[in-house]
Amino acid sequence: MNSQTEMKPYVIGLDLGGTNSVFGIVDSRGEIKATTAIKTGGYATAEAYVDACVEALQPIIEQVGGLDTIKAMGIGAPNANYYTGMIEFAPNLPWAHDSKVPLAQMFSDRLGGIPVAMTNDANAAAIGEMVYGVARGMKNFIVITLGTGVGSGIVVNGQLLYGHDGFAGELGHVTMVRGEEGRLCGCGRKGCLEAYCSATGVARTARELLSKTQRPSILREMDPEQITSLDVSIAAGKGDELAKEIYDFTGKMLGEACADFTAFSSPEAFIFFGGMVKAGELILKPIRDAYDAHVMPIFRGKAKFLVSALDGASAAVLGASAVGWEIK
Secondary structure (H helix, E strand, O other), X not given: OOHHHHHOOEEEEEEEOOOEEEEEXXXXXXXXXXXXXXXXXXXXXXXXXXXXXXXHHHHHHHHOOOHHHEEEEEEEEOOEEOOOOEEEOOOOOHHHOOOEEOHHHHHHHHOOOOOEEEEEHHHHHHHHHHHHOOOOOOOOEEEEEEOOOEEEEEEEOOEEOOOOOOOOOOHHHOEOOOOOOOOEOOOOOEOEOHHHHOHHHHHHXXXXXXXXXXXXXXXXXXXXXXXXXXXXXXXXXXXXXXXHHHHHHHHHHHHHHHHHHHHHHOOOEEEEEOHHHHHOHHXXXXXXXXXXXXXXXXXXXXXXXXXXXXXXXXXXXXXXXXXXXXXX
């Protein structure tokens, strides 16, 4: 450990999600020493969002000895460009939906000039999985995050795949349903995987099925507009046939997508995390079955399907912090 690390033993990791922004102050061993969180939405501008973040950070920074103990900050965020430190046209962030936001520089300016690096939120989760989770020792794997959106972090030969412009690996926006019947996605295109297999996509599938059929379901006891993926999971766990059909539909599409992803990177494993993964075999079994039915024969039986061993927020916070430790 160099003298700079000894003098400044912590980094800040930020998991910036579409719903929540979770901060952790992390030491060089990957131990989260303090945490806090705010809601991501509700801010008209990026400046207002950063103001709220800095205000929330102050108590936990003081808890570990003040800003002089912080070496750097790493951020995992939607549509984050590792090369430029900007969030660019993020569909799930109202203050970055139609613009490029230099978020890394904004945080650096507000936090005494500490260096700040940023990567895609799912890439940060992949780093966390590689360093601390079930991907330890793996050099080729794909992390798929199932939350407000569908994110992915692709590791090939031990390195994250960024592409020439910093945006490679947007597997949530591959087109699964082509034509006018495809659902409108937050990115502005139709038929994206995210429009069907995110938590919001599952809720939308539930509403569509409830409107198209009169079959009995626990979900009919709820206001359709208030149904969430958690409600679908609970109903399916109670044996509700309509709810189980929703997860079969969702898992089948995910499995078909994974079969296509295998064709270009031949991963050792697909690793899933996010709130939807708590549904367990309700979602994992149709994923595996559809994958086996659609993957090229040369790849069949080779990839593992794993669930993150880390808490979803912790994985992304640790991954973001690892980005901070890598700053020279």
